Amino acid sequence: MKRICISEFMDPVAVQALTPGFDLRYEPAWVDRRDDLLEVLDGAHALIVRNRTQVDAGLLASAPALRVVGRLGVGLDNIDVDACRQRGIRVIPAAGANARSVAEYVVTTAAVLLRAGYLSSAEVAAGKWPRPKLSEGREALGKTLGLVGFGDIGRQAAALARAFGMEVIAHDPMLPADHPVWAAAGVRCVSFDALLAQSDAVSLHVPLLDATRNLIDAGRLASMKSGAVLINTARGGVVDEAALADALRAEHLGGAALDVFAREPLPVDSPLAGAPNLILTPHIGGVTREANARVSMMIAREVRQSLEELA
Structure with missing residues (x-):
């Protein structure tokens, strides 16, 4: 069973939508506990983040099975996109949702x-x-x-x-x-x-x-x-x-x-x-109840589809 890790807050309905068929690990506090996140990423196939989790060389080295990174937002400056591309990891932003x-x-x-x-x-x-x-x-x-x-x-x-x-x-x-x-x-x-x-x-x-x-x-x-x-x-x-x-x-x-x-x-x-x-304001311009629901469900659907295509 493929493992999905979510390291920052995601709308509960979208989290529930990812649960069937996957080994889902959801801990919003991982963004502030990097060592714990790196440990659980060994064997993970997908990672879902917002803007604070640094998807850098160190994280990627700890996730040899990683194939998908979902971004609950649009900007990608916290993600080493080139390194992901070289590894064949698909990076999915929530384009337009917020x-x-x-x-x-x-x-x-x-x-x-x-x-x-x-x-x-x-x-x-x-x-x-x-x-x-x-x-x-x-x-x-x-x-x-x-x-x-x-x-x-x-x-x-x-x-x-x-x-x-x-x-x-x-x-x-x-x-x-x-x-x-x-x-x-x-x-x-x-x-x-x-x-x-x-x-x-x-x-x-x-x-x-x-x-x-x-x-x-x-x-x-x-x-x-x-x-x-x-x-x-x-x-x-x-x-x-x-x-x-x-x-x-x-x-x-x-x-x-x-x-x-x-x-x-x-x-x-x-x-x-x-x-x-x-x-x-604390980086909330694109974060409302409605936008969070749209962003989260978009990423849930895209991540699920990407992992199912790998089967």
């Missing part, structure tokens, strides 16, 4: 940051009344959302933003300017520099590669429109966190929201600590 959740996070957070009136609870509860300052918030209507990367998440975010009455522009070097998707989405294709200069809100949708590490650095933050807001649900290393904190403290940016960080969990001595007009 795009709606991320898109909703992006557009609603952009509206919250532009309005700038939702971070005053502590002041109001303390008896203060910052009404004059918070009356300067901005509507989303007529503002420009700039999307850096225009894949599935970007396209869904564009549709939601347009329903808010926002203009949407995007930059994606993988899509030629004459690609039909631009006209179909009602989105203008622009250069990266133009996007930063024109956008009231900038949202990042790129993988973490050598070319994108610290893509948003001090220079590019300075080139953004004064008062603009920045949202990152992609990968933490894409933004220079110290430079962002400086831009917020200098009041060049109107606000920012980060769901991902260069180090996760965020260190207590992070330069972001105490920065104004900043929303920090």
Whole structure:
């Protein structure tokens, strides 16, 4: 009987769907107990992870029978894809299953940051009344959302933003300017520099590669429109966190929201600590009840099918 190991949280219904016909080992705490995980992987044919389990050379060496890695999400930077390919191990991401959740996070957070009136609870509860300052918030209507990367998440975010009455522009070097998707989405294709200069809100949708590490650095933050807001649900290393904190403290940016960080969990001595007009969330942009159910069941079906094809 083929063994499946699951090292991080998975929707219980999807876990149950994998149980018949397999030796299923499910322990979400394995992500923090690597030695225990490596031990059980000896003899495992499939491994299902989220974004914290490091599927690296050491793990692969401990799993000689491994044939499938299922990723409960989209990004693959915690998985050595080349090493898996060389071993003939199929890597299966949950492409598209959580795009709606991320898109909703992006557009609603952009509206919250532009309005700038939702971070005053502590002041109001303390008896203060910052009404004059918070009356300067901005509507989303007529503002420009700039999307850096225009894949599935970007396209869904564009549709939601347009329903808010926002203009949407995007930059994606993988899509030629004459690609039909631009006209179909009602989105203008622009250069990266133009996007930063024109956008009231900038949202990042790129993988973490050598070319994108610290893509948003001090220079590019300075080139953004004064008062603009920045949202990152992609990968933490894409933004220079110290430079962002400086831009917020200098009041060049109107606000920012980060769901991902260069180090996760965020260190207590992070330069972001105490920065104004900043929303920090723990890598949950694509994690909702609905998205988790979709992602989990997609991976359960794909992993089951892959193992059955090996029989």
